[in-house]
Amino acid sequence: MNGHPMKKIPKKPSTPSRETAPAPTAVFGRTTQLDVDNPPPDLYGRPQPDRFMRAVTTFSDLYTPAMGRPLLRRNPRLPAPRARAPLSLVITGHRAVAEEVVELRLADPSGDRLPSWQPGAHLRLILPSGRERHYSLCGDPADRTTYRIAVRRIADGGGGSREIHEELHLGARLTVRRPRNGFAFCGEPRLLLVAGGIGITPLLPMAREAQRRGLDWHLVHAGRSAASMPFTEELRALAPDRVSFRTEDAEGLPTGAELLAEARPGTAVYCCGPTPMLAAVQAAFEASPATALHYERFGAAPILDGRPFTLQLGQEGPRLPVPADRSALDVLREARPDLPYSCHQGFCGTCRVQLLAGTPEHRDRRLTAEERASGALLPCVSRAAEGETLVLED
Structure with a gap:
């Protein structure tokens, strides 16, 4: 919501241990799962590296630390890399x-x-x-x-x-x-694209690409009503026999099993939609013949096993309790309504604040180790241990 780092796991995904899932996208499968603790290697969607380059990267990851960290430092005589202009x-x-x-x-x-x-x-x-x-x-x-x-x-x-x-x-x-x-299209030979409402937006280009490559694909677009669903005529024109529409007002709310009904053995599922749809598809995935599930959320992931902690605005400022089931960003915006934000998922960095004291539990995919060490914090996903107080720059 693209070249993901993968690792072998059973099809049934383990329960996330983090309180707030930090990634806007995830992949589950019999043989692969997105490592949500690390960002994808190329956030700009360029092609995945080939097997040789993956092997070279793995070798480097294993043996470079043994050769000494100074080798990884940037030459101080060279100018710092310049950010790409908007x-x-x-x-x-x-x-x-x-x-x-x-x-x-x-x-x-x-x-x-x-x-x-x-x-x-x-x-x-x-x-x-x-x-x-x-x-x-x-x-x-x-x-x-x-x-x-x-x-x-x-x-x-x-x-x-x-x-x-x-x-x-x-x-x-x-x-x-x-x-x-952050929602890479890997181009597997057999695909099922599942969209909920406006969630059709990232999947429409995937359908075009699948059609262009001659892949075996099908798209299911669900929505409240036919009038609420964008690009239906465009999808019908693209490949009418590969697209299905389902409206809640005519057929009721679809179950996860119904949304995955077109999946066959070896199918990779791409899903984008509201949280209830993602939950239904994830729950039905294990029983389906599909091999992998890629998904992108509309907004923040639900907070799991959250623990309460406190924010403090400035060394002498007000203390703001953060309940176990709310994000620090939500609480902070009640006191500072002008605080900017965007993705709610620790991806964009818009809500960045400065930490003065306290030990945070970072959950973002944006900040570097150096930025975290200097006190940067993304309150949309980051939390703290129970009873901890995070003092923020006022």
């Missing part, structure tokens, strides 16, 4: 594609080609209000002239979707971070 894009399309869903098309004002991307990638938009939001690219990766995203309006959300629906217009300029990919 893009300044113009809105060339803004139209409704379903109830409460608008499609935005973004292009370079001078007509230059846009950076390449792979299915599953997302854009990080910096809105005029200063809000930052992530949206999956749903266009064609072969089209280097336009980025396409779709945004569902969430009336009681954080305001980003309302701003896009109500305040953006054709010709408006947006600052956009370059495409990144």
